[in-house]
Each structure stands twice: as C-alpha cells, then as structure tokens.
Amino acid sequence: MTEEVWRERDTSPGKIEAALRHLLIERYHDEDAFVPARVLNLIVVVDGEFRGEIENRLERVGRYHPSRLVICAVHPGRRTIDAWASVAAERAEGPFSLGREQIELDIGERHLKALDTIVDPLLVPDLATVVWAPHAHAEAVDSLRRLMQVVLVDSQDEPDVPAAFERSDELLETAYVVDLAWLRSTPWRERVAAAFDPAPLRRGLGEISEVTVRHRADSMAAALLFCGWLCSRLGWRPGSFATGGGKRRTAHARARRGEVTLCLQEVEQPGAPGLAGVTIEMASGRSVSLDRGPGGLKSVRRTRDGKEQVWTVLGASRGESGILGEGVRQALLRDPTYKPALSAARALL
Numbered sequence: 001m002t003e004e005v006w007r008e009r010d011t012s013p014g015k016i017e018a019a020l021r022h023l024l025i026e027r028y029h030d031e032d033a034f035v036p037a038r039v040l041n042l043i044v045v046v047d048g049e050f051r052g053e054i055e056n057r058l059e060r061v062g063r064y065h066p067s068r069l070v071i072c073a074v075h076p077g078r079r080t081i082d083a084w085a086s087v088a089a090e091r092a093e094g095p096f097s098l099g100r101e102q103i104e105l106d107i108g109e110r111h112l113k114a115l116d117t118i119v120d121p122l123l124v125p126d127l128a129t130v131v132w133a134p135h136a137h138a139e140a141v142d143s144l145r146r147l148m149q150v151v152l153v154d155s156q157d158e159p160d161v162p163a164a165f166e167r168s169d170e171l172l173e174t175a176y177v178v179d180l181a182w183l184r185s186t187p188w189r190e191r192v193a194a195a196f197d198p199a200p201l202r203r204g205l206g207e208i209s210e211v212t213v214r215h216r217a218d219s220m221a222a223a224l225l226f227c228g229w230l231c232s233r234l235g236w237r238p239g240s241f242a243t244g245g246g247k248r249r250t251a252h253a254r255a256r257r258g259e260v261t262l263c264l265q266e267v268e269q270p271g272a273p274g275l276a277g278v279t280i281e282m283a284s285g286r287s288v289s290l291d292r293g294p295g296g297l298k299s300v301r302r303t304r305d306g307k308e309q310v311w312t313v314l315g316a317s318r319g320e321s322g323i324l325g326e327g328v329r330q331a332l333l334r335d336p337t338y339k340p341a342l343s344a345a346r347a348l349l
Helices: 013-030 048-060 109-122 138-143 161-171 180-184 186-195 199-207 220-234 319-330 338-348
Strands: 002-008 034-036 041-047 068-075 082-091 097-108 129-132 150-153 176-179 208-215 248-255 258-266 275-282 287-293 296-302 308-314
Touching: 002 013, 013 034, 013 082, 013 097, 013 109, 041 048, 041 109, 048 068, 048 319, 068 109, 097 109, 109 138, 150 161, 161 176, 161 220, 161 338, 176 180, 176 338, 180 186, 180 220, 180 319, 180 338, 186 220, 186 275, 186 287, 186 296, 199 208, 208 220, 220 248, 220 258, 220 275, 220 338
Parallel strands: 034 097, 041 068, 041 129, 068 097, 129 150, 150 176, 208 258
Antiparallel strands: 002 082, 082 097, 208 275, 248 258, 275 287, 287 296, 296 308
C-alpha cells in the first residue's frame, strides 16, 4: 500500500477539499490503474481523547470499511480546525489499484452546531452518507440530518434504555437507523427462526407459553429488542415489564390463543456483550433453548416426553468488530423488521 498525506493547522473546509482534490489528482497521475473504492461516506464524531480507540475499531472492520471516511475529533475549548487527509492505494488482484480516502478533523464543541457546513464539501456526491457518534454527540448528529441517509446508534451504550429507544424512534423520522444493539441479537433471531422453520414445527409458534431471555447487565437493550421482535413478528400485544430491582423481570404479552410470559434474566457472561441465552417453552411441554458455548451456540430441543437433542451451532458470534462491520454493511441495505420491533420494545418498558 502507498499513501499520500496532507495536513494543516487552523484551516478551513475549502482548503481541506482543495487539498483532497489535489491528492486524488496526484494519485491518478502516478498510477493509471488507480480506482477509488467508493461505497459510501462515513462521518464519525468522537471525543478527541478516544479517537485512537475508535480508529482501531474501524480498522478491524476490514472489508466493510468505507472508502471516504471523515473523523471529527471533538476537543473541549478548541476554537480552530486542524486537518489531516490521506489518499492510499492498495494493489488488489487484477489490474486495479484500489484507493481509500480518509480525513481527520480536530474541532471544538463550538463547531458541532454547524458541523454540516464543515463536512459537506468533504463528501462524495451521490453516495449514501452514514453518521456514527459513539460518544453521544447528539448536537452533531442533529446538525448532520440534512446530509445523512443512515445513522448508526448503539442503544446499549446509553445509560437510560427508554431514552435511547425514544431517540432511535425520533431519528427514524428522517433517516434509516442501524442499531448495533439490534445487530447483537441477529444470530439469536436467525437461530430461533430456523428452529421453527420446518413445517411440522411451525405449529409450535402458536403454542408458545413462555420466553426467557438471558442477558448481560449491559445488554438490556438487545434483550428488549429480541422480545420486541417476537411480539411484532408473531402478532403479540406486549404489556410492560414489572418495575423494581432484582435480576429477573417479567411481562406478559397477549397472543391469539392466550397469554405469553416474557422473562428477562440478568446473568454473568464473559466475553462480548449481548445475549447469553434464550429459552422458548410451549404449552405442550416442548421447548427450544440456545446458550452461548465454546465454538458457537449450544442448542437443546426437548420433546413433550422429556427427551433432549443437543448440538452446537457453529460460528454464531460475530464479535464486536463483526457487529460494527455488519452495521456498516446494513447501511446499504434495509431491514424492515427493526422499526416494528423497536415499537414493541418501547411498549414493554
């Protein structure tokens, strides 16, 4: 990989855009096979002291890394803009040399309310623009609304889950929301759906009497969204979870054939955040359980006479770098199940 770099202190958006354009012209001049691998624009707004950590997370995203990346590092008290820009070329298989472009801005809190005017000249026209503010710079996200088509959020990172869900619902009015907490439940939703996919087993969906979701203390959002997904897909009318302390909370949902008990159980779970296990019980005595285990998810299917089948679903976990990569990929897709699941999850609170 080869890279051309430009940097300047106390600069302006116009100067940054001109420098980036110059870097691209030089790259085209030096390499006839240079092709910018542009997929989307990604604007990341971070606290300046944690910029390195976020850059490492983006680096681990791998092939899902966007080619036009704008990182806005926010420093308290700063009044000027410092900038760094690079255009790198990586020789791929075949005749082409793929280009990746990155801009980093050091800005102050005073710049957030007009951040759209700063980054607008730096974006590639006609590409989807994704905004991610992992350190909750809501003012910056609101400023960028006219530019963005997609916003990455992580309801798990917010101390108040109801407020996080309300914020996501509000953002859905103007943009497509990709919630990383929702993506952490994806393997569980896929495996539960597969467990009832064969026609003889599908009738069991109408017999579900209780659902228990085991989760880490920091993963309540993912557990609620999983329950919201079940309610929205199966036509259950959710009731609110009982308030109060303890590590087990219970709610009831109204199904066509009766009432379904929903339980959230907080457990100790090492490793990546997210769900730790799911158990679905049916009135007939049958049940399906999934739990984290070495190498994947441990699946247990119990028949009405008490016999059990046990196997391991390999490779179910994506890890945190995989979750972020999937979030970037989802920016180019559309998941119609998130919004109704979010609405049902809010009704459970």
